[in-house]
Amino acid sequence: MSAFYEETVLSVKHYTDTLFSFRITRPQAFRFRAGEFVMIGLEGEKKPLMRAYSIASPTWDEELEFYSIKVADGALTSRLQHIKEGDKILLGKKPVGTLVTDALTPGKRLFFFSTGTGFAPFASLIREPDVYERFDEVIVTHTCRTLAELTYSRDLVESVLNDELVGEMANGKLRYVSSVTREDGPLMGRITDLIENGKLFEVLGESSLDPTSDRVMICGSSAMLADTRAIVEKFGFKEGSNAAPADYVYEKAFVGDGI
Numbered sequence: 001m002s003a004f005y006e007e008t009v010l011s012v013k014h015y016t017d018t019l020f021s022f023r024i025t026r027p028q029a030f031r032f033r034a035g036e037f038v039m040i041g042l043e044g045e046k047k048p049l050m051r052a053y054s055i056a057s058p059t060w061d062e063e064l065e066f067y068s069i070k071v072a073d074g075a076l077t078s079r080l081q082h083i084k085e086g087d088k089i090l091l092g093k094k095p096v097g098t099l100v101t102d103a104l105t106p107g108k109r110l111f112f113f114s115t116g117t118g119f120a121p122f123a124s125l126i127r128e129p130d131v132y133e134r135f136d137e138v139i140v141t142h143t144c145r146t147l148a149e150l151t152y153s154r155d156l157v158e159s160v161l162n163d164e165l166v167g168e169m170a171n172g173k174l175r176y177v178s179s180v181t182r183e184d185g186p187l188m189g190r191i192t193d194l195i196e197n198g199k200l201f202e203v204l205g206e207s208s209l210d211p212t213s214d215r216v217m218i219c220g221s222s223a224m225l226a227d228t229r230a231i232v233e234k235f236g237f238k239e240g241s242n243a244a245p246a247d248y249v250y251e252k253a254f255v256g257d258g259i
């Protein structure tokens with residue numbers, strides 16, 4: 001039996017010369033928890049070329065969605081960026097990951113801090129009814145270099161608020177704060193700075209981070225993770241896991257350096 005499912009590309013959407021999303025068929029037996037990642041890829045000359053990808057669609061969706069970088073000389077994405085409807089994609093059978101609500105103890109506000117394609121797991125979580133049942137407020141932040149790189153998250157949040165299934169639950173609970181680091185925009189700066197200088201909370205009109213009521217998930221580059229983890233730990237947040245749920249969890253959006 002093959003280690004991978006072979007699925008079909010249903011649609012592809014390009015946002016910038018470095019970002020795109022695509023949807024594929026979902027095998028009936030494929031189950032995952034919102035926030036998890038799975039190996040996906042393409043047939044290679046000798047063996048399949050697979051990479052880790054966060055599942056961007058919610059668990060109730062009949063299709064699977066992914067949000068991807070295009071690395072010009074990247075082994076996978078130099079090819080993946082050219083996929084079109086009807087093409088075949090290999091899908092791993094075992095989704096895993098730490099960005100799951102099971103790894104957090106109950107709280108009132110849930111913060112999702114993301115940079116770049118690190119928004120992908122939160123694209124799944126903000127469409128999950130269970131998240132709105134567990135928390136009074138869901139605050140998702142997305143930081144990119146340019147405004148164009150925020151298109152996917154901005155459009156998605158808008159569609160969630162208008163969605164038949166989750167729109168009613170998300171309205172009044174889901175807040176979206178985006179910022180850019182390399183061009184002028186309504187809000188500028190790295191998420192770490194916006195937390196530390198209080199601007200994030202000014203924009204929200206809310207109090208700063210508090211481990212007694214807040215839970216946090218973080219997804220971005222290695223540098224972003226290190227800096228953001230250091231900040232939340234300074235606030236007193238303790239790292240959680242499936243085995244020992246606590247206040248915050250994190251996951252690398254990719255291996256290597258970046259935004």
Ligand SMILES: Cc1cc2nc3c(=O)[nH]c(=O)nc-3n(C[C@H](O)[C@H](O)[C@H](O)COP(=O)(O)OP(=O)(O)OC[C@H]3O[C@@H](n4cnc5c(N)ncnc54)[C@H](O)[C@@H]3O)c2cc1C
Nearest residue numbers: 051052053054068069074075076077117120253254255256
């Ligand atoms: C847990 C996990 C989840 C991931 N989820 C996603 C996802 O949802 N979407 C996604 O596009 N990628 C994701 N990645 C990264 C993905 O696995 C690949 O690295 C990416 O698809 C590029 O593959 P590649 O073979 O073209 O280039 P690689 O050889 O893998 O990487 C080439 C270079 O590009 C950089 N790079 C790779 N991925 C990114 C990225 N996403 N953003 C910025 N720089 C990057 C690397 O640091 C490296 O320097 C994830 C990685 C991990 C570990």
